[in-house]
């Protein structure tokens with residue numbers, strides 16, 4: 001039975017961010033994820049988790065200047081000091097929340113540019129080692145070009161090749177089912193092939209990025225496949241509710257009160 005994590009950046013937006021933790025718990029979620037916690041003090045996030053009996057499944061390391069259009073800085077030459085500072089900030093929130101994995105965004109860069117490739121490899125290696133010293137995994141997520149034009153990490157094979165090349169025990173793949181379908185298709189076979197390096201999974205319908213079961217994929221089949229493959233992590237619900245978060249949770253009924261993954 002997959003352990004689903006409500007994505008509080010996209011779900012329960014009927015409430016202020018810090019009130020979404022209670023809304024997710026009231027809806028039956030036992031875990032949450034979000035893109036960024038940095039607008040709030042770490043203690044406030046930790047307190048909401050404890051108060052609502054929630055596990056923090058994932059969040060992203062600081063992405064640079066998001067409002068100015070940056071989507072991560074790991075592949076941007078000349079931003080290594082910013083990358084290092086961002087990891088230290090992320091670790092403060094990791095300590096406050098007890099999260100076991102952090103996502104490092106690559107940024108908007110040409111994936112064929114040797115300087116961007118070198119910057120990214122250096123950033124990933126350093127960040128993985130640094131978060132590893134705190135007992136955490138670092139995950140890398142390929143993102144499709146429709147949602148994020150120009151994003152550096154835009155291929156599951158490239159992500160898997162870098163993870164293999166660096167061969168770090170805490171460096172894993174963030175397998176977003178939505179992106180895989182859009183970029184490559186063949187989702188079940190890629191899950192089977194990449195399962196040994198998967199550190200986090202996310203779900204959303206394709207092409208609209210709504211609730212599971214509302215798009216072209218048989219999402220329930222994929223969730224069962226995760227069970228068949230022995231995946232014991234979280235599945236982040238990174239979707240935009242079609243019409244009200246709670247109204248759209250019918251898909252979740254068979255999975256409510258999932259397990260206790262860390």
Ligand SMILES: O=C(O)C(=O)[C@@H](O)CO
Nearest residue numbers: 035060105141143176238
């Ligand atoms: O865009 C996605 O998909 C994500 O998982 C965001 O957190 C950006 O990485």
Ligand SMILES: [Mg+2]
Nearest residue numbers: 141176202238
């Ligand atoms: Mg994702």
